[in-house]
Amino acid sequence: MLIAIVDDTPVNLIVMKSLVLRLGEHQCVTFDEPLPALDWCLQNSPDLIIVDYMMPGIDGLEFIRRCRNEERLRDQPILMVTAASEREVRYAALEAGATDFLIKPIDKYEFNPRVRNMLRLRASMSAVSRRADELDQEVKKAVEAIHAREHETVVRLARAAEFRDPETGSHIVRMAQYSELIARCLGMPDAEREMLLIAAPMHDVGKLGTPDHILLKSGRLTPEELLVMREHAMIGYEILKDSTSPVLRMAAQIAASHHEKFDGSGYPFGLAGEDIPLIGRIVAVADVFDALTSQRPYKPAWSLEHARDFLLQGRGSHFDPRCVDEFLGAWEEVLRIHSRNAD
Template identity: 70%
Template sequence: MNIAIIEDTPVNLVVMQSLIKRLGDHDCLVFSDPELGLAWCLDNAPDLIIVDYMMPRLDGLEFVRRCRATPDLRDRPILMVTAAAEKEVRYAALEAGATDFLTKPIDRNEFNPRVRNMLQLRASMAATSLRADELSIAVRRATEEIHLRERETVMRLARAAEFRDPETGSHILRMAHYSAIIGYQLGMPEEFVDQLLSAAPMHDVGKLGTPDHILLKPGKLSPEEMEIMRQHALIGYEILKNSSSPVLQMAAEIALNHHEKYDGSGYPQGKAREEIPIVGRIVAVADVFDALTSERPYKPAWDLERARAHLEAGRGNHFDPRCVDLFLASWNEIIEIHNIYQD
């Protein structure tokens, strides 16, 4: 282990260094200048610090305080060297964070067991810290595996809806990536954008409850049929709500809100502006753009510029203006996603 001794009396330095050599194969560095010793300790975080109380320019109490103010030294054992009668100093040293004391003059019978105990304490703390790190890594890996299985389940459920819908699997990939771009441009945290990428494909899962004669109808829907079709937003919310999964919680919000319009004319609840959760406003832009640029049984695909013009025209009424602006500001990335995930 690394041991630092800070002591301005040369004879005491020699005595302590000699005694430590007898305790085992430890690296021992000695400093007669407390400021140099403190600088080295702050940079190297030794396993044990032995520091004298009475030193010029920087006494032992201030030395201990500065060590304890450094994260790497908050838990390292520190032995304070004091005179036997300096009880008030010892009390102050305990308050400052000293671990134990050595009494002058240095006595081998006191020095050896105290140093040995401090080194054993440090070894135990290091082993505990290592075990905690190993457990943290194991928990993180297990959590990642759970998230991967969860997202696989989410994607399979989205594909189940897709099998009943004339939309394609590429549609859910494109609109999910479009959504992630908008979320990123909004300055959302990485975790939010990552969840959005996984949750957005669930936007139309409620179509599992839409009758085939309506869902697959090649022509225009009647007002009655349109009312039934619109129920898929509520059905999707009912399927996904009350989950303990953050991804499914976000997916439920998306399913319920992605057909709401910024001016309040959307469905199913007629929400407007900030009443619509941000995920609903994001996905509304991504979903409509991709639906317009995709071929359907009831319409040909629009070209990208025509769809872009539609978003611009809907800015502030159908769509959140910020979401439209950030989507269009990332136009090169949008085109790249459109070309990569072909039907």
């Protein structure tokens, strides 16, 4: 253990240091001035501080207060050395944060057990702190494992939808990264952005319930077929909505809202403006942009510039203007995502 002794009387320092070193193989640092001692304690966090009350510069009470104001020294044991008659000082020391007292003149039969008890207390506190750190790491590992399983569930469901849909696997990767990019530019918190990155690929999972003759049709859909196709938004919501997983609940909200339009002409609910969940407005931009720039059985891929113009034309009608502006304002990153995840 590392022990700091602060006393302006050299004889007292010699006596206390000698007694401490007889208690075990501890390191002992002594100071005859309080301010240099305080600076050293704040930088080194000793396991025990023994400090005299009457000292030049600052007294022992102020020394203790300044130690307790430092986060690293909030719980370290501190012994205050006072004269037997200084009862009021001892009361004040307790208020300042002293752990225990030593009475002058120093008596080894009192000094040894009090210091030994303080060192045991410190050892117990250190053991509890280490165990808390170990438990914290175990909890983090368990949470990471849960998140990994959630992520795997999302990916597998998204892939199941992908097998039935002519869209490519790269589409769900790109549109998820576009979605995260927009969210980042909008200032969404890190945890929500990470969740969005995982949940966004689930946006069309409801297509699992769309009949093949409609889903895989290469020509234009009839009005009746279009109504059936649009049911995939609510089918996806129904598949995901009752999950206990926050990621899958977010995916349910995305599935139900990413075909809404800012002017209220979208589906399935005809929501408008900020009544549409923000994550739905974000994914709408990301999904449409990537769908336009991807080749499908029923259409060639649009150029990036053509798709960019489409977003601008739909700004305020189809799309949330803020989402469009942030997406196009990060155009260099958009190009990197598109190039990095080519079909």
